[in-house]
Amino acid sequence: MQPDVMSLLLEAGMLLLVGMSVVFLFLTLLIGAVNFIAWVCAKFPEEELTSAVQPSRRAPPAANQSGISAPVVAAITAAVDQYRRQH
């Protein structure tokens, strides 16, 4: 029984190393990809759409995933803005 556990432990240790390295590697590559996308998007900016769509599209998703209603988000934003101006 004991040697069995030792070999399993060894395997688990390997999984720990390999798993964490792959997760980091994958997400590091993703960081590169996101930066690349941002660079391309900045290089070829969208036409007039950008300014028209942005304000209306940003609020609802924020309300959706955090479960905080739009008016509350608006109030928080306003408060933060005011604070920033004061300091």
Add this chain to the structure above:
Amino acid sequence: MDKLALLWQSTSLAHFEMGQIIMMAVGCLLLFLAIVKKFEPLLLVPIGFGAILTNIPLAGFSEPGGLLYYIYYVGIETGVFPLLIFMGVGAMTDFSALIANPRMLFLGAAAQFGIFGTLFGAIALNLVPGFEFTLKDASAIAIIGGADGPTAIFLASKLAPELLGAIAVAAYSYMALVPIIQPPIMRLLTNEEERNIKMAQLRVVSKREKIIFPLAVLLMTILFLPSATPLVGMFCLGNLMKESGVVDRLSNTAQNELINIVTIFLGLAVGSKLSADKFLTIETLGILGLGAIAFSMGTAAGILMAKVLGKFSKEKINPLIGAAGVSAVPMAARVVNKVGLETNPHNFLLMHAMGPNVAGVLGSAVAAGILLALVG
């Protein structure tokens, strides 16, 4: 007299076993936690009720021919339900905080240490007499550290179906307990000054970036980690439906009606796995213990990574947001925000914490893919 005996035999009273009564009590406890304590009620109500139904003697809910048997067979054994939920979660997720500050992916990656560290711990538990976890069992248990219900159920159904009930209950219970588990660890690992750090406002992310992002994630998963494509693919589909803005009807269905319907059946099916012979074991205790350890390790690893990242970064990073790396969207981000506000009532970290939070979802899906590829 004969008829009376026959009647008696057809009642549950004559057939109750101790285990069934205990499991019904567990089901009632889950209902209590959901209804009175408001712990993940959307899931614990169907799970708790499913646990009661499946333990009714003579009714045979979980035997071939029974309702719960088929729901489990159709939805969980095939892996369909968790994947549909993942699509809905994708349709609810806003990646803009992550796209604006992609380095937050490091925090989502670090928090996955909770998964792999627990995998090691689960195997080490084999040294204690009474525990016999195989590598597959240990992997399925460890994914609790990903703090992501559908991922945990998906992986458990593939690697260790007999432990699924305990794993799902542990995963959802600890997700509900995030506001209790995380803050002490966050306070322990950071000092007042670090908690006070204010972060620069995030840039505005263009619509086009948000549309390309899920496609880029999918492409990379296809290339490097095909075993994670069921999870990541459905997630990206949901997210693309939302961000593309051309299929609002589908996106709304995925994040409302569909996810609600699937949640009911998923909960019932998980509940049907809470039978006495599978749940009332020493392993369940081990799984519950390991789950708590997994959560704590993930939180700690995220915070420590945020500190390291802050050292090498031009912009300041509040280490608290690292705790949100353990997915559990959006609860973990809210907890970060709350702990931040305790130190400085003007420091709102919610949007900053959403970055590592959604990075954690991707991270745990990737970790699940790795475990499937290496252990499954």
